[in-house]
Amino acid sequence: MTDLLSTAKTRSGSAAFLRMALVLLAAGMIFGLLGAFQYIQAGFLKEYLSFERVRPLHVSSVVFWIIMAACGSVLYYLQEFTGKSLYSGILLRLQYFLFSFSIIAILISYVFGIFRGREYWEFHPALAIPVATAWILFLINVFKSLPSFRNLPVYVWMWLTGVSFFLFTFLESYLWLIPYFRQNIINDMTIQWKSYGSMVGSWNMLVYGCSIYLLDKISGNKEYGVSKTGFAIYFLGLFNLMFNWGHHIYTLPTANYIKYISYIVSMTELILLFRMIWQWRASLDTARKHFYRLPYRLLIAADVWVLLTLMLSIAMSIPAINIYTHGTHVTVGHTMGATIGINSFLLFAFLFDILGKKIAESPVALRWFSLAYWSANISLFVFWITLIGAGVQKAVWQMSLQSSAFSTMMAGLRPYFIVFFISGLGIFAALLIWIVLLFKHGKIRREAIEGQFR
Amino acid sequence: MISDKQKVIAAALLVTAFLSYTFFIYRHLPVQAEATVNLASGKGKLLWQRNNCNSCHQIYGLGGYLGPDLTNVYSKRGSDYIKSFLTTGTVTMPQFHLTQQEMEDIIAFLKDVDASGTADPKSFKINYDGFIEHR
Numbered sequence: 001m002t003d004l005l006s007t008a009k010t011r012s013g014s015a016a017f018l019r020m021a022l023v024l025l026a027a028g029m030i031f032g033l034l035g036a037f038q039y040i041q042a043g044f045l046k047e048y049l050s051f052e053r054v055r056p057l058h059v060s061s062v063v064f065w066i067i068m069a070a071c072g073s074v075l076y077y078l079q080e081f082t083g084k085s086l087y088s089g090i091l092l093r094l095q096y097f098l099f100s101f102s103i104i105a106i107l108i109s110y111v112f113g114i115f116r117g118r119e120y121w122e123f124h125p126a127l128a129i130p131v132a133t134a135w136i137l138f139l140i141n142v143f144k145s146l147p148s149f150r151n152l153p154v155y156v157w158m159w160l161t162g163v164s165f166f167l168f169t170f171l172e173s174y175l176w177l178i179p180y181f182r183q184n185i186i187n188d189m190t191i192q193w194k195s196y197g198s199m200v201g202s203w204n205m206l207v208y209g210c211s212i213y214l215l216d217k218i219s220g221n222k223e224y225g226v227s228k229t230g231f232a233i234y235f236l237g238l239f240n241l242m243f244n245w246g247h248h249i250y251t252l253p254t255a256n257y258i259k260y261i262s263y264i265v266s267m268t269e270l271i272l273l274f275r276m277i278w279q280w281r282a283s284l285d286t287a288r289k290h291f292y293r294l295p296y297r298l299l300i301a302a303d304v305w306v307l308l309t310l311m312l313s314i315a316m317s318i319p320a321i322n323i324y325t326h327g328t329h330v331t332v333g334h335t336m337g338a339t340i341g342i343n344s345f346l347l348f349a350f351l352f353d354i355l356g357k358k359i360a361e362s363p364v365a366l367r368w369f370s371l372a373y374w375s376a377n378i379s380l381f382v383f384w385i386t387l388i389g390a391g392v393q394k395a396v397w398q399m400s401l402q403s404s405a406f407s408t409m410m411a412g413l414r415p416y417f418i419v420f421f422i423s424g425l426g427i428f429a430a431l432l433i434w435i436v437l438l439f440k441h442g443k444i445r446r447e448a449i450e451g452q453f454r
Numbered sequence: 455m456i457s458d459k460q461k462v463i464a465a466a467l468l469v470t471a472f473l474s475y476t477f478f479i480y481r482h483l484p485v486q487a488e489a490t491v492n493l494a495s496g497k498g499k500l501l502w503q504r505n506n507c508n509s510c511h512q513i514y515g516l517g518g519y520l521g522p523d524l525t526n527v528y529s530k531r532g533s534d535y536i537k538s539f540l541t542t543g544t545v546t547m548p549q550f551h552l553t554q555q556e557m558e559d560i561i562a563f564l565k566d567v568d569a570s571g572t573a574d575p576k577s578f579k580i581n582y583d584g585f586i587e588h589r
Contacts, residue, residue, distance in 0.1 A: 039520065043545045050548045051520055055509040115506040119517060122506055150458060157461070172476075180483075183496065186570050187483040189514065194479065231456050235464055242472040250586060251578070252514045253571035255484040261475075263585065319586040323575050327515025327523060398575050406522040 007085035013092045014079070017072025018351055020100060021065045022435045025344070027107070028061030029428045036424050039417040049111070056122040057110045063120070064103050066343050070206040071095075071138055073350040074159050077213050078145055081156065087144035091137045098134035102127050118192060121173060128174055135170065139163045153225030154234050155216075158209030161238060166202035169195045190254045197245020204343070205237070211299060211346045214353055218296050219286070236272065240265055247317040251326055259319065266317035273310050276303075294360060294369060298349035301377055305341025308384070309334060324399065329416075330391030333384050340380055340427065348434055355442030365437055372433035379426025386423060390416035485570075498563025505550050514573045520546060525573035528565045536561050 035054040038044050079086060086092055106123040109115075116124040142163050146156070173195035176182040181191055216225050224230050246262025276283075283303065290296040312334050315321050325331060352359065359365045390413050397409040502508070510521035517523075527536060540557050543549040552560070571588075578586040 038546070046546070046548055051518075051546065052506040052509040052548075055518060056506065113506075115504055118503055119508045122503075122509075157465075175480075179496075181480075182499070184483070184485045184570075185499070185513070185567050186485045189516065190479070190484050193516070194476075226455060228456055231461060235468065238465075238468055242468060243475070248516070249514070251573060251575065252516075253485075253588070258479070258484070260585070318584050320580040320584040323578050323580065323586050326575070327512055327573075329519060332519065401576070 007079060010086040010089050010092055011076060011079055013089060013096065014072045014075035014086075015355060016096055017068050017075065017099075018355060019439070020096070021069035021072060021347070022351070022438060024061045024068060024103065025065040026432065026435055028058055028065055029431060031058035031061060033421070033424055033428055034058075036417070036421040040414065040421055052115075053110055053113055056115070057107060059120060060103075060106055060110065060123070062339065064099075066203055066207070066339065066347065068099060068103075069347040069351065070162075070203055070210070071099075073210045073347065073354065074142065074163075074206050075138075076354050077210055077350075078142060078156075078159065080217075081213065082145060082147060084145070084147070087141050091141045095134045095137040095141070098130045098137070102130040102134070118173075118176065120196065125174060125177060128170070132167065132170060135163075135167050139167060151226070153213075153216075153222070154227075154230040155209040155213040155225055157231075157234060158205045158212070158237075161234075161241075162202045162205030162209065165205070165241065166199060169199035169202055173199065186252060186254055189252055190249060190258065193248040193252075194245050197248055198241050201237070201241030201245075205241070207343055207346050208237070210350050211302070214295060214349060215299060217353075218290055218293060218299075233272065233275075236268060240269060244269075244317070247322065250319045250322045263317065263319060266314065269310060269314050269317070273307075273314060276307055276310070294356065294366075295349040295353040297373060298345050298352065301373070302342050302345040302349070304377075305337055305345065305380075309337040309342060312337065312388075324395040325391060327398070328391035328394040329387045329413075330395070333387030333391060336380075336387060337384050341384075344431070345376075348431075351438055351442070352434075355438050358441040359437055362441065365441060368433050368437060372430040372437075375426055376430035376434075379423045379430060383420060383423040383427060386416050386419045390420070492562060492566060494559050494562035495566040496563075498559035498561070498566075501552070501556055501560050502563055505552075510547065512573075513567055514571075515575075523573055524564060524567070525571075526568050528561070528568035533561045533565075536564060 031054055034045070034049070035051060035058050038051050038054065075086060075092065106127055109123055109127070114124065115122045117128075121128065142159060146152070173192065175191050175195075176188055182188045212225060212230070216222050243265040244262050246258045247266050250259055250262075287296075287300045312330075316325050316330070316334060359369060393413060393416070394409065397403050397412075403409070507524075508517040510518040512518065512523040513525050515523060537557055539547070540550065540552055540560065577588055579589050580586055
């Protein structure tokens with residue numbers, strides 16, 4: 001009974017990460033809309049919340065939404081997988097407290113215009129200490145919660161990889177504090193993008209690991225998790241996480257071998273693309289079978305976005321194409337497709353699985369869910385296409401011999417920014433509906449969790 | 455099924471390759487920095503970070519999209535042009551109330567960035583293998 005109570009406590013604890021993540025997502029979307037509006041209405045709120053404050057507020061909120069939701073999902077599914085509570089509830093609570101404290105401090109510092117870091121981690125480096133400490137606690141809890149390291153399915157390998165590599169890359173992103181690394185801008189930017197490229201791969205390992213776990217759970221088929229194909233794709237992903245980061249810096253005058261390695265490694269992603277296309281028919285049949293399940297519906301949407309984003313990302317990894325898209329909104333389109341269409345849709349799938357079981361019982365809630373589902377996908381598609389369109393127009397400007405002034409080019413992009421803002425509103429409304437549904441119906445009841453073990 | 459031993463060997467090989475690659479890059483940084491460091495430029499870089507200039511401006515196409523790429527602004531426009539923007543701001547860019555010295559430091563940083571290379575995509579040629587190189 002004590003063990004059951006402890007499981008219930010640590011499961012509720014991991015669900016707290018998910019609720020905090022939802023609040024961050026809501027905040028991040030509001031800042032995102034404000035930033036998008038500042039593209040249309042130049043100087044809007046410039047005196048109080050100018051763009052250099054709004055952008056990190058948006059980016060950090062959504063990055064921490066992904067991190068908090070990924071941590072919460074891993075911690076929750078890990079307990080389902082082992083059938084036991086986490087190694088330590090105290091570590092879990094400490095991690096939650098440290099994360100919450102640092103995130104709130106980071107966002108407040110941005111509001112006041114206090115920046116000491118670099119793009120994506122603009123906060124004071126001192127605030128990286130509690131973030132890294134919280135991650136170490138997470139790492140200990142994940143590793144120590146596993147009763148054995150034998151015959152682990154691929155998703156557990158992915159969690160262990162993601163947890164370890166995130167810590168490594170996060171620390172690596174702070175090497176700029178050492179003068180040896182920062183005194184030359186090219187070296188500094190090379191290491192910066194080395195760490196960032198692999199860091200995204202690290203949290204993707206956590207998110208994709210959870211999606212394989214959930215897929216196994218829904219289908220009742222545990223074969224993929226231990227199959228040769230599953231592990232082959234995992235090792236391919238790991239290979240890319242480690243070596244493909246150089247595609248961010250093709251135009252940087254850094255060492256050519258870094259760019260060649262990244263180019264070659266990135267092309268191995270074609271294997272994933274061909275596999276997806278090859279299996280499309282089978283995936284559709286399975287989709288029809290499980291479409292009534294809300295988390296599965298989100299997994300399907302993410303699958304479509306994986307295909308679109310993968311095609312764009314492979315194209316952008318070819319230097320001859322990258323030279324046109326680099327520094328344009330095509331890159332933003334790719335990021336939005338990946339963070340909203342893949343990461344966020346997958347994370348919502350986990351959230352609806354963990355917190356939202358009651359939603360399927362309410363016809364009204366189901367109708368709202370479906371409305372939000374189609375709105376999110378349609379709005380995101382318009383959003384994505386608009387960004388690619390704006391990017392192509394900027395690429396033409398960048399490449400033209402007699403290019404006009406930057407401000408003239410930006411004025412020409414205004415229609416795109418208007419559509420971008422409107423479709424952004426559509427995404428905001430849709431995701432807000434899911435957030436409200438999860439808060440309204442998504443309470444974890446200790447008795448229900450205990451019931452699962454009786 | 456792949457055995458645990460095979461998985462561990464594959465993972466160990468990849469991790470070893472990754473760490474070797476990482477520490478090779480750390481040890482042999484792509485650009486061998488000069489022994490004498492430009493102090494003003496170093497201060498300018500920290501001011502660049504402190505004012506979060508990267509949220510709107512790019513260096514080598516990396517950064518924000520609201521303002522122009524500033525990699526080669528020094529050679530294209532000169533220090534007076536940069537100083538006038540820093541002094542007055544624009545419709546979008548706030549006035550950062552920088553001191554004269556701080557403006558000089560930021561300009562020194564942008565001068566260093568400019569000297570490191572060119573970010574203009576037109577300055578690249580595309581090879582038969584899809585790779586790009588400066589003309």
